[in-house]
Amino acid sequence: EIIDLDVDFEKEFHFIEFVKSVQPDVIGFTIVTPCFNSAVILANKIKEIYNPFIIFGGPHTSAVPEEVIKEKSVNGVIIGEGERTIVEFMRHFKRGVTVPVAGMIIKSGNRFLRCRKRDFIEDLNGLPFPARSLLRHPERYSPPDALQTPVATILTSRGCPYRCTFCQAPGIWGRKIRRRSVENVIAEIKFLNKKYNIREIHIADDDFTHSKEWTLNFLNMVKSEFLGTRFYFMNGLRIDNVDREILENLKRAGFINVGFGIESGSQRILNKVKKGLKIEEIKKKFRMAKKLGFKTWAFFILGLPGETPSTLKETIxxxxxxxxxxxxxxxLVPYPGTDVYEEFLTKRYLQTRDFSRYGLYTEPVYELPLLSKSEIEKALILAYLRFYLRPSKILRILFRIRTLTELRLNYRAILFLLRKVIRRG
Structure with a gap:
């Protein structure tokens, strides 16, 4: 059974009561960094009731498995991709044998038993589609930026070959791009349309357009099969991996939005964090996307290594x-497992290792030599105010609102900005 604590239970107490009534033999937690502390608290409370085998996995666990396994309530950790690891472990467990399998560490008394590293899954087509039927309330999955509900998220590939120093992804998926076939992805989308009436697909790939040939083949299939379905790139696109041909085919296939992770307006900072982008190329590709009629998004990170008041101004x-x-x-969130985290830890820039504070929308957890935490916070507010509180921008946004959903999304964005300003006071 799959339990999503954000969706299935109003309060932590209800989840604990559910576990108490069912008492499964094995409980697995998928951990992202900001949720680590709360997951440990829940695991401790469960252990006070009875003694299941508790396994932690996910991005945070994969980044620092030796730290996670030391938690008293954690019996085992899964490192990296977990689909085959958990199946293999459960085969042994059902026979009464508790041993670590490849990609896993388990606790045995005061000892930690570790098996070899598990190879990445090369044949992604061999994996079944996610068991969405196990979700209790699939109708409740509606991200804040969704325009058409219900929504589903898919991955068409795993891996990222780039070396951005702030990114956790290569530590989880590896640096080699592994792709599902176009036919396999199309089959999943058709299944989602038919089974769940999904009309909006959020693609969560780290580098969707890495293979131009694959991308064009996929877009040709989408154009012929799914013109009524909205597609959205959750992580944006690598701007150096799109060209006019890809953008034109995105447009023909019905894509109306493109977003790009720019990160910084300073070439020095982009070089330092190994983003692999040039400012002139960024400007050229944005002009191209806008000329083709796309709604464009840009994503920026403030407080990167080497940042100064001057480079923040360049980004704005x-x-x-x-x-x-x-x-x-x-x-910037210095996630464990990234080069940035190791650098900040070594140089003592980090002000806390309370991982509940390592969220995208919490305050910075570090200070830089030439930039205080307060200056980074002020810069974020200034960036939003200068970008959105321009008469031309306000009018453009208002004139583009066509539906109640779009009105709701813009209302949420205004509330988010106001909360930031009021919090800084």
Missing amino acids: ALSLSLDPDFAKFFY
Whole structure:
């Protein structure tokens, strides 16, 4: 059974009561960094009731497995992709044998038993589609930026070959791109349309357009099969991996939005974090996307290594120069397992290792030599105010609102900005 604590239970107490009544032999937690502390608290409470075998997996666990396994309530950890690891472990467990399998560490008394590293899954077509039938309330999955509900999320590939120092993804999926076939992805979308009446697909790939040939084949299939379905790239696209041909085919296939992770307006900072982008290329590709009629998004990170008040100004200036339809600004989050985390830890920039504070919308958890935490916070507010509180931008957004859903999304965005400003006071 799959339990989603954000969706299935109003309060933690209800989840604990559910576990108490069912008492499964094995409980697995998928952990992202901001949820680690709360997951440990829940695991401790469960252990006070009875003694199941508790396994932690997910991005945070994969980044620091040796730390996670030390938690008293955690019996085992899964590192990296878990589909085959958990199946293999459960085969042994059902026979009464508790041993670590490849990709896993288990606790035995005061000892930690570790098996070899598990190879990445090469044949992604061999994996079944996600068991969405096990979700208790699939109708409740509606991300804040969804325009058509119900919504489903898919992955067409795993892996990212780039070396951005702030990103956790390569540590989980590896640096080699592994792709599902176009036919396999199309089959899943058809299944979602038919089974769940899904009309909006959020693609969660780290580098969707890495293979131009695959991308064009996929878009040709979408154009002929799914013109009524809205597609959205959750992580945006690598701007250096799109060209006019890809953008034109995205347009023909019915895509109306494209977003790009720009991160910084300073070439020095982009180089330092190994983003692999040039400012001039960014400007050129944005002009191209806008000329083709796309609604454009840009994503920026403030407080990157080497950041100064001057480079923050460069980032804000680039956001205004590019003038996408929408921009999002985030503080850097130094996630465990990234080069940035190791650098900040070594140089003692981190102010806390309370991982509940490592969220995208919480305050910075570090200070830089030339930039205080307060300056980073002020820069984020200034970036939003300067980008959105321009008469031309306000009018453009208002004139583009066509539905109640779009009105709701813009209302949420205004509330988010106001909360940021009021919190800074």
